[in-house]
Structure formats: structure tokens, C-alpha cells
Amino acid sequence: MRLSNIQPREGVGDMKFYIRTAVFILSLLITAMVVIPASAGPGTGVNIYIDNTLLKIPAGDQGPFIENGRTYVPIRVVAENLGVKVDWRAETNQVIITSQDNPPPPPARLNKNTYDVEIVINGTVLSIPPSYGKARITPAGRTVVPLRAVGEALGCDVNWVEATRSVMIESAPYKLLEELASYRSNLRLLDGRVVNSADLPAMGVKAFDAIQLQEFQKAKELLAPYKPEIKLPDGTVIKTAELTIMGKAVLTADQLKAWMARETPRIAEKMRREYGREMLPIPIELVDLYLKIGAEYGIRGDLAFAQAVKETGYFQFTGGVKPEQNNYCGLWATSQPLTGQEPLNGADPQAVKLQPGFYGASFATPAIGVEAHIQHLYAYATNAPLPAGKRLYDPRFNLVPRGTAPTWVGLNARWAVPGTTYGQSIIQDYWQKALQ
DSSP states (O other), rough: OOOOOOOOOOOSSSOOOHHHHHHHHHHHHHHHHHOOOOOTTTTTTOEETTTTTEEOTTTTSSEEEEEEEEEEEHHHHHHHHHOOOEEEEGGGGGEEEEEEESSOOOOOOGGGGGOOEEEEEEEEOOOOOOOGGGEOOTTTTTTEEEEEOOGGGTTTTEEEEEETTTTEEEEHHHHHHHHHHHHEEEEEOOSSSSEEEEHHHOOOGGGGGHHHHHHHHHHHHTTSSSOSEOOOTTTTTEGGGGGGGGOOOSSSSHHHHHHHHHHHHHHHHIIIIIIIIOOOOTTTTTHHHHHHHHHHHBBOHHHHHHHHHHHHHHTOOOSSGGGOOOSSOOOTTTTSSOOOOOOOOOTTTTEEETTOOOOOOOEEEHHHHHHHHHHHHHHHHHHSOOOOOOOOOOTGGGGTTTTTTBBSSGGGGGTBSOOHHHHIIIIIGGGGGGGG
């Protein structure tokens, strides 16, 4: 029998996570049931898709087939597309499937002629119930195994599609990419690229190494608490991923001010308990400024105010930025203080200061600080120039890749790094509270 040694891709670093997943999925594919219509007779051809990609069987090689209502697949082809190593032990009629992290040696068999083909995965013999069919060698000299469907709880999905006579297999890593895709949210990859999660399935599992897949799993866990939709009090449903930065405010000044009033006792207690100081008064006049200036730029001022609440910790400024800087969104605030030599990049020098020793830009008045914040959002949301008659107050306006984040979740991995849930948090951890 001819079987190739299947090696994982080179140049991807530590593949343990991916290979373990692949071996697990392969074992499941061999042991769980697919419901195949009775009309599918012996020898009926069938297509196999793994992670939405059709398996291409070389000309003259053994393809998948249906026999007695069971689907059989050539184990080498499936294994190759799941990234595991397959060896054939002729003296014992054993197919040895291993990962690359020193599995135990396979058990010996005394007489190959008294045994059917045996599948060994990482040193353990796979038990296949007789009712499922059995692994065997075809006249073409290939080992085939009965393919059985597994449920989501077992780590992969296998479904029969009658219209195309296809078995659709989704591996656990591919399912992870599909789950992330549903958030349509920006993610920063380990190599520094920013991608929208909606594009991940098309990129495919093989585009990412094991470490990046682990990071995707962490991202999914962070995103999971956030709902895909928000229902407004009037019954309107808004998709989280589609909530744009530009548009009309939903909340009124009274609603935003009432929100701040409800939060004041909690914030006051938190400041005493965690910081040992009294709460700074919330500058409630900022509500009117955000709504007014936001409307002048076509920016949702209510959400911009919610972002300011998030960035400043309810205007308590517990980070490097100080209240007197009138910097409500952390413009130019990094882990290092300014040197004073940073360029203003066209911002009005009478209104904006980059002072040595300060964290972030300083603005002459609260209104200018609010407008600089709105301008920064405007830079991300659109390619259009500033509205007529407006002076530039945002010293980083011309550094923004214009129009790259028209939605609030589009700010993820851009405004904040890694910022996996940055936009979702603005919407659901802050703004949505004012809807109550």
C-alpha cells in the first residue's frame, strides 16, 4: 500500500495547537455517523470539502465513495488536509497517525493476516463499531475509512448536502474563524496587520500559524460577551457592527446627563475605595458640547461622549492625562511623556500644546478639547476635508489613515491597540447604559 508521510507546513513556528486539533478532528471523522440517503448506492461518487475547500484527488488515485449507505474516504487525503503525519506499517496492517510531539509508540500486532486494517492515533488504537463499517484497503492500494459526522460539541461539523452530493467538513480552527467573522470587527494580527474578522474564513486556516490561532481563540472569548444587536427603547434594532461613527445622535442631552447622575454614587465609592480620594466633579457641560460640535461634523455626539467617559474613567483621569489638559480621548497619550519636540502637524498652536513631561496633548479650553476629539473621529470615519470654516485642533488628524474606520467597531486595533473589543465596549458598556 502506498501512503505518504504528511508533514505540517514549514515556517510556521510551534504547530502543537493546530496539529493536536487536526488529529482530534481526524479521529472524530472516523468514529461518528453521517446520515446518507438510502438512495445513494454503492460506488456513487461524492465530493469532500474541508473548511470550504474541495479536496482534489489526483488522477488515478482513490476518491471518496458511498457503499451500503456509508461514505468512505481515503485516509491519506483527509490527513494531508488536516496537517497530520500518516505512516503505513505493512507488517501489522496498521495506519499510524501522529502529531509531532513525541506520541507513544503504536502497539504491536502479532499476525497481520488475522486482523483487519487498524488505525492508531498517537499510540492508541481507534475503536470503530462494526455497524459503522470498517477501514480497508481498496483494489487501488489505498486505505479508506468510513466517514462519520460529528456534532459541534465534539469539535467539528460534518454535514451531508444532497443537492451536490457533498460531505462538508469544518475543522475546529475553521469554525473559530467563522465565529470571529460574525463579529465583523477589526483584529490586529501578531505581525501587525489589521484585518476585519469577516475576511478570516476566506483567508483560511493555513494562512495562520498555531500561535495566531491561539490569539484568535482569546479574541473570541473577549468578544463573546458582546451582543450582535442592540434594541433601542422605541423597538429599533441596531447591529453592533453596523453602528456608524457618522450620523445623528440617538440620545438627548437629558438622557446623557441622567446617565451621569445615576453613575455618580458608584464612581464616588470606587474612587474612595480604590484610589483613596474624593471623586472629581463630572464636567456635565461637556454633554452639550459633544452634541453640538458632533452635529457640526456629522458625528454621533452621544457616542463620542460615551467614548470620552470610557477614556477618562468617568472623567476621573486616573491615568497619565490630567483634567486641566482638556484631553478627553487620550490624543497623543502613550506610555511615554511628551518631549515637547513633537510636531503639531498643522494644528492651531494657539489652541494646542505638546508640553514636555505631559502625557498627551493639552487644549486651551474644554470646547477645543471636545472638537479635537470629534475631528479625530472624523478622520477615521471619512476621507472628506474638515467642514468649511473649521480650524484644525487635532495634532494627529493628518496621521490617521483616512476613512479606515467608518464604524465604531472599526476603531478596534486602530484607535486602541490591540483594542479587540474597543468599539463594542463604547457601545454596550457605556452608551447603552444611557438608554436605560
